[in-house]
Amino acid sequence: MPFVNPKPYQEAAKIALENPQLRRNLGKATTAIREKRLKVVAELPDWQQLRDAGAAIKENAMQRLPELLLQLEASVQKAGGKIHWATDALEANNIVSRIVKAHQAKEVIKIKSITTDEIGLNDALKGTGITAIETDLAELIVQLAHDHPSHILVPAIHKNRAEIRELFLKSFNLEPKDLTDEPRALAEVARRYLREKFLTVPVAISGANFAIAETGTVGVVESEGNGRMCLTLPKVLISIMGIEKVLPELRDLEVMLQLLPRSSTAERMNPYTSLWTGVHTGDGPEEFHLVLLDNGRTKVLADEVGRQALHCIRCSACLNVCPVYERAGGHAYGSVYPGPIGAILTPQLIGLESDHAQSLPFASSLCGACYEVCPVKINIPEILVYLRGQVVERKTGFFNLEGAALKSMAWVFMDVKRYEFAQKAARVGQIPMTKNNKISSLPGLLAGWTNSRDLPSVPQQAFRGWWRENKGKS
């Protein structure tokens, strides 16, 4: 995966933590979006039922993946589109550049797509003499600054309006008096620059938020209208999607289109969602290509615990609630997938060999907020603990105490009954060590932990138990 910073998370985070501006920008943005999200989610009385349905739809789709991909292939072809299969980044990039070259295009316009960042498409195209122009405002900012995205939804979240103004003044040769740092004015600069590109560039490249096997319909969810421009005006459209984005039927959109915008931009609905089915005569591109990408996804699929990570619909809610992300930002994860979802997805996609990949499952305090907000109920803490166990096993041989502890922790987290039993067991087990609700010396190998600190004892009643007894009583 390109943009992978070879530094382990903990080193990269240290550098990020020394940047107070970054922390202010992130703190401000994530606080605002968290409050908005809570409000729009609370509006739907059936939010939990939608999450259950969303989780089941994705799990089902993964189980039926071979069949659904074949069905998607047939329906897209029937509607006049062409399907390409790409096992890895290199193959996907070659497919795209071959299509672009067949149309003698020197430039392509792009809708924001993390999948194309994952395969390093822009650099690959550059190598064959093709310039990729990002049309999403934040992606454009990142591209002009020769920077990397730091957030799934808002790739330039680490930059504030003053920094963006400076960048635009430089990039577009503007006079300081002609541009304020009002977001409206900054968006206007992008509108003027990109309008000409939308009208003249013959090939557009997009990702896909989902593709419906039943009908061959592909969907892109967006805000600015750059997506609609790219999907409508050029003669040729190439969409690249991870194989996990396939959904069985059109009806599944009634769930996904409720879950995604409220979790993502914290809106009831994003400004624009486009659905298209192959090629539409007299309307939009004359040629449509859909590239189905593996690039490590089947490795993730092969792991029964880790495969949940493939359910991700890229909403970024887990980033916005993560205390670790909020402080260190997205770059420290060294991957196009930052935040809690990145901490479980990246190491599985690239493999746990490098120090960088091994460090990612530890980029979390396991507070569980990411699981609470995930619209498709990916149990991120469970996978983090599971991956930690694997890392420890790799580092120290097959069996050791820490690895075994993490493994059993994962096993305990996976099931409510086991979790509650473990809490009860802890309450009994701690009795000989507890004084004034504090444990100040743990036995054996765990003594290192209590040499310099006291450990609060496990409370006599767990919150879950208290809730069961007291819920409904005011």
Added chain:
Amino acid sequence: MSRETMLSTIKSALGTPRETSTIPRNYRLKTGEKDVLHLLEERISDYRARVHITKDIQKTIKDILERLQITKIAVPHDLPETWLPNSVEKIIDHLNLEPRELENAQAVVTGSRLAIAETGTIVLDHSTHQGRRALTLIPDIHICVVFERDIVDNLPSAISRLHSSVEAGQPITFISGPSATSDIELNRVEGVHGPRVLEVVLVKLEPDL
């Protein structure tokens, strides 16, 4: 080649085929909302788009055009003449106009397929009275007519009505307010690439067409 490789890798990754569970669809298929018209009005207004509830399409459109000082509009070829005042200059799209020609129009007037009250969303399937996708994209102002009978309560109701459009091979566009971005400090700002102004004409009773 890669097709077969990928399919067989996926199959072996999944292991022994398992019974797939049914999807629990016990979320709200209907909201039970009685007054979808006013809920739609409220929710569209939240996106800072303007809503006009009316029984007289032509007069309402005339007022909008005057207020926004619009003298030249683009329309799909099948838009009813009776919707528009005579005074305005029309660029009629028979699917033949170059996008650049559409830039000459200050606004576009279209109908819609349906609207979703709960989310304040207008849905186009680019069939009758709606024109192709570029038409409602390039002009800076979109004046969109929505009939009361086309308002549904929520997203599940909308998707079930859209099956026939998808099967007929129509592209679909969901529009919730004017184009916007949240890319700068996660603050929503209206007006980037699509129409910066959205005016919705909500028609309470069917006029005689």
